Amino acid sequence: MTLHQPIRHESDVYPTRFADHEQIIDRVDPVLWSTWTETAPISREQAESYDKNGYLILRDAFSADEVRALIQSSADLRGGALDGNEDVVTEPGSGEVRTVFRLVQNSPAFDRLARDSRLAGVAQFLLGDDVYVHQSRLNYKPGFTGKEFYWHSDFETWHAEDGMPRMRAVSASLLLTDNDALNGPLMLMPGSQRRYIGCQGETPENNYRSSLKKQTIGTPSQKALRELAEAHGIDTATGPAGTLIFFDCNTMHGSNGNITPFPRSNAFFVFNAVSNALREPYAAPAPRPAHLAHRGAPKAIAPVTGSLA
């Protein structure tokens, strides 16, 4: 395994993957990049809450008919509509579909969802810029055997391994199953987005092949996580199917495993500001492949309105 000596870009304000230490610094970028006005797509309280906590949970953004239609689209994708497609990850034993990458390329219904003003329009507002889709996927985690996902900041990986320069990206996750505290919901540390943990541990080649299963590189120390959790607490993003969660690219998050019979599924979109397009990786030998990070010229989304049902 070849280890990489990180290239320190002159302008790298978020260094990480240090050989021998961890470094915690303040974020230098805004969280909310727009000033709220009455034309904003979310309320003033919602904007302030996102700025303060680093996430926003919307439980009634979609009608019951829209949620049903999206769940049906998800079932179609998992039911074999994409057989043989290399963006589809299946379980070795059962052949069950676990992940569909490049969701917006693979599904007209989910492409339409990403471009909806309730997603792309809100992302534009939060990031104060035109946006494009950095990554998209459909996740399906079974009951009984759902594995945990350890604490991490998405930005740390996107910066180190994809070359995302600054904290001007936001994830949108639409729940396609009911999620409560017991079936391994997304856990977030409110306010953690204001601190940046440059992690200890250099990036091995092709780190993404193992990190998607179990992330070990680019995760904070137990000491740092304990301090963050004590300072900020831990909240969960729970709700019925149809719940929409926005969370900032640097909000510390993770999820426990799930032995309950109840699966978890969500459609996941990362919006990045067009002004924040990818460069060379800041701390990895080579960029991750296209299904994890869109590297072409960013094409701004024109948000659309109307029902998805």
Next chain:
Amino acid sequence: MTLHQPIRHESDVYPTRFADHEQIIDRVDPVLWSTWTETAPISREQAESYDKNGYLILRDAFSADEVRALIQSSADLRGGALDGNEDVVTEPGSGEVRTVFRLVQNSPAFDRLARDSRLAGVAQFLLGDDVYVHQSRLNYKPGFTGKEFYWHSDFETWHAEDGMPRMRAVSASLLLTDNDALNGPLMLMPGSQRRYIGCQGETPENNYRSSLKKQTIGTPSQKALRELAEAHGIDTATGPAGTLIFFDCNTMHGSNGNITPFPRSNAFFVFNAVSNALREPYAAPAPRPAHLAHRGAPKAIAPVTGSLA
């Protein structure tokens, strides 16, 4: 690995560990073995709730001083008071204490706790008989890396591998850390104690050596668990340190893993009715060792009252 052909006792009303099938039957024993009167150690509502749900959560059974004293006793035990004792299980890497078996033999403070009328006296009432300690242990599960424990009925194992004849035992768990929905609390299926799942899979020799780490024999099928969960739902036994949980020997339970920084610790006592003393295992080649199941003549506890602080 030698597999065992289960001995079917003539009187075995709870057969299990079948070679080729699973069998779900109704429980033939009462859950609450006493009739409630005004001299009972718990309220009528509490007795009815235990009978209906198969567990009872008491959040103010102990004073703050008592809880502090018990936490201190736990810290002393984990801090090296029992170095070299074979009842102590440590983590291979760190040497940290994970479990202290035969807790009542190893700690005067916890022996006193077991004999307290708030534990042994309540157990006597629930089981309608004198009681003795079948198993006792101090559990410490660290934060960040706490593993899940899969769904099981304790009675199924105690019957198959220890030779416990009937469902006339109850566990008492005293929380020594705060436990919320996110740090892997005990999950229980209310009402599940009324059904008995005879499991598929014969018992390997020395099954306990692996089953304490990850139970695979004596666990229900996913189909059976899904049906139980849909019929009964899933509840959690959460509360601050000092919370006392009684749960019937056949209540289906388990716990998720825990990536939060917050550890879980509890003192755990199994009370069995003296009339329900162990026989030969019902479905295993040999009984489990003494630290998992007391096999001597049952010595009835005389419950004591007074402060533990």
